[in-house]
Amino acid sequence: MKLSKKIASKITIIFLIINVVTYFYxxxxxxxxxxxxxxSQMKNSIGKVKNIINHDILSMSSSNLEYSRWDDTYKFMEDFNNDYIEANLRDLASLQQQNIDFIIFSDNEGKIVKDIAVQNYLGINDSSAKKxxxxxxxxxxxxxxxxEMSGFISTEKGIFLVSALPIVKTDGTGEPRGVLILGKAAGSNFLYRLSRDFNLSLSIETLQDIKDYNFDKEDMSVKFDDRNSISGYFLVKDVFDKPIASIRAVAxxxxxNVAVKDVHSFVCILILIECLIALAILILLHQIVTKKIAVIKGFVDEVSATGNISSDVVISGNDEISELGNKFKDLFINLEKNKEEMFDNQEKYRQLFSNLSSNFLYNKVLYDENGEPEDFLIIEANIAFTKNFNIKKEDIEGKKASSVMPWINRDIYKCKEFLKAMLSENQHKKVDSIYIEELNAWYSFVIYSIKPGYFALIFDDITEKKNKDEMIIKLxxxxxxxxxxxxxNIMECISKEFDxxxxxxxxxxxxxxxxxxNDKFGHRAGDYVxxxxxxxxxxxxDDNVVIGRLGGxxxxxxxxxxxxxxxAKNLAQDIEDILSKPFTYYxxxxxIGASIGISIYPDDGSDITKIISNADKAMYNIKREG
Structure with a gap:
């Protein structure tokens, strides 16, 4: 017994060292x-916020360009005729959709000629901020x-996002008659929209609040607040490239927290396993009498032959070997319990697999006579797959993919080399988006190699996300x-023709x-026309004709x-003919009619500005001649 205690103490010390080293590692x-x-994740989130802000600035500049480079605006800055405002700035829906709060018309001396609040519930009402x-x-x-000046600007009333452009003629000529400024308040509503989009808590910090923070070359900084939250900062610079504040993101x-919890759980499980191993070692130390080892061996042989671990072992006596026999009996009882627990765990994992929200297929690769993969057998499908594709498990499990779902074999399993490489390298492959014609939907796929000859296929419907991405490009x-x-768009098309x-x-x-x-029927009638x-x-x-709207x-x-x-004249005549028919409005x-000016490349200009300017002049000559 002394030897057993000594070995037990040694085992305890070794396992304790292992646990301490593992924990601290x-x-x-x-x-x-x-x-x-x-x-890295926080910087990525901050980068996405910066990209959205830059996109807002770009959208504001694009909208500003439509108004600031326009003959009507140019004329308004000369005569200040309020008809221009009534005709063009009564319906501000497009600017409201961009969350633009105000428009300011200023002359070249900085005097505000006209300011308009775009949002009914928001805007600049403080003259000092405007000034x-x-x-x-x-x-x-x-x-x-x-x-052009676009970006942030700071006032006593807060920080604003602005876009400013000189007011010139439509073709970009003429001495600027003033400056057109579009802007939005970078306040709580602005931050709330970004917070909602990225699931972050955003706020604006003053320079005083962040004076001790170290920003990297991308003007970002990350700080761990405590064990439960992390904050990211990116420096906000105004239109003069001067730091004015920082936007803080808290996540x-x-x-x-999950990792810490898992580490603690892992150490606890490790201690439990070590205790079981130590117990088994102590039991084996009692095998010191050889004549009774045969009895134990016979029992072990029976278990090995039959696989029945519920068999009993009977060893008479009160000695240590008898005690060892009883320990074996307890050990196999525990193994039987563990076997039942293992089956329970298998059932739990099966339930987890069945309840997975993504479509999931577990498959076996089928090879041709040359050992090359040619198809795969669907072994099991989860509930999500059967519901989403309205198919019964018995109609798909045990069947070849090519026979029950040919689109999988055609669109996902594109080539033998793809699946062969994945299986040999024991890795996973991802396909970001594939259009399935039979399903009229876009899907993303991930293929995991489970073991040689088997793989899992997980895929999700991303049609809605794909449509949103296309809508952004269209806008x-x-x-x-x-x-x-x-x-x-039309300018880019023309530029390509020069090439x-x-x-x-x-x-x-x-x-x-x-x-x-517009004057007689109103702005909505004008939009209808x-x-x-x-x-x-x-x-x-058609392939040779592109028509674009410049504005107005x-x-x-x-x-x-x-x-x-x-x-060109024939095309102009076709346009006049189709526009000559009246429009019915209520x-x-x-x-209406159309005045059309024509210019030919290279006869009437060798660059885009010249050729459009000549066409514009020709149009005005025709309009002037009636």
Missing amino acids: CETYLTKSIKNIEI KITEDIVPVIASKRQN PRDIH AYYDVLTGLPNRK NGEKFSILFMDLDNFKEV LSSASERLKSLI DEFLILKRHSNDIEE NSEIS
């Missing part, structure tokens, strides 16, 4: 790795030191009202009598492969 190195992950923004920005643009430390390149290519070096025509079109439509006219114009669009009632038409002026007939 997990606490030190694992925690450090987790912190690096948390910092501060105007005085800081207008002198820089008026002096032509900068053609819970979910990864850290960036197409006019919201008419559905036609916007100014940016091709082939002849093409530019038609600059302005709708006749459109102002009278623009939308309806655009629908008619779309009938002329001005349109730009690109005619590719136009070898002479007659082709039982009223509205008639």
